[in-house]
Amino acid sequence: MNFVEELRWRGMLHDIMPGTEELLNKGMASGYIGFDPTADSLHVGHLTQIMTLIHFQRAGHKPYALVGGATGMVGDPSGKSAERNLLSEDVLQHNLNCVREQLKNFLDFNSGANSAEMVNNYDWFKNFTFLDFIRDVGKHITVNYMMAKDSVKKRLEGDTGMSFTEFTYQLVQGYDFYYLWKHKSCVLQMGGSDQWGNIVTGTEMIRRKEGGEAFALTTQLIKKADGTKFGKTESGAVWLDPARTSPYQFYQFWLNTTDADAKSYIRIFTLFDRHTIEAMEAEHDAAPHLRVLQKALAKDITIRVHGEAEFLKAIKSSEFLFGNAGIEFLNELNDGEVLDLFNGVPNFSVAKSEFKAGINATELLAGKSAVFPSKGEAKKMIQGGGVSVNRVKVNTPEDVYTSAQLINGKFLVVQKGKKNYFLIVAE
């Protein structure tokens, strides 16, 4: 199966320039996707692009992952309704290094002719002067053409306006494509559907500047079945960096996928072939409560992002927290084992003396720890019946906790709602 067919049956393909498929069928080609270093970690939203590059490489082509050291300094207006704040150079540099390290985990950089490569557009922009740029690049693209782009049009129609800097963005990205086409024989740029305009500016620039031919392909924007944004949880974005989103939380995020979404995600975020996926779906439809799809999905992605060992830990924690094992089970573990089990669960330490004296629920959960941001909120949630300590519902905000309740003389397991666990450690 070729690359485009692969994306097609997986439901990832959004738009493709005529001739792209024919070109790829002729043999190994080079293509790239750009990643903007807007934060020091990628998040699950970037996984679609990562998977696209993986498929590209598996189909025998040569993938380039571009990190936008230069474009990141400008700010992509696509999909943004307001002007973006510029990042300072050192923050950008830091982000860039982090993102680059993450990307390294997903592609094969040592597979002969089609080894993946990493490039940074800052390398070819740092010595490019403004005058050279407007003469060599700007001259080939009309302002009329640039203004016709959706990303620009929306901002011109809107009320926030757009700076010259952001307006220029598409030229900068377009030049990336030209540069890679010229120097790396890169004939295809891929990206999310919001990147179509920017990518086409690149192919246009290649044509007008050198009469060359280059292609574009975009992937579907991932949305949940209910139309809300993908990749967000109560506590914000789901990051690939374990310091920001623990492997346990990461695993839980995927495990909690709804049935409707699981069927599309399993195609997009895993490499299982069509037969395997269809078989899993049949199994899932026959016994949906077993959540075959969610488990396979969560396992596959967690392993790809965090590795087998972290996945096993996440499973172990999940099985304990959501399984049948009573809280007494913890008594059989030593401190290290308990901490290990709760690895990835937010934890707070509270002085042991507080428990000797006895501490009431609100003070414990909102004062001495940060399970809740304020005492008012802790109270409300307790009164609404949404808080448990050691699997026992907290009845009133005045419930008192003493050393007697500490598991192993040290731990308290707090639940906010059904799914959010916290560990309080008395020290």
Added chain:
RNA sequence: GGGGAGAUACCAGAGCGGUCAAAUGGGACGGACUGUAAAUCCGUUGCUUCGGCUACGAAGGUUCGAAUCCUUCUCUCCCCA
């Protein structure tokens, strides 16, 4: 440059001198149901030492009392030139 409209909680949007911590809808969170699903129903949605405190673009003022009236400022939108 001239004229007009507006700025309210996460968002949209009512309120136009006291009974307003502020209608309503959405979102978010919690509860019930369930499969750690969806749908549905219900509740919560400024902080608090529970005395109060801080809030309706910002700063002043009038008043016993202001989100509501006045002045200045900042920003946004619309029309004319």
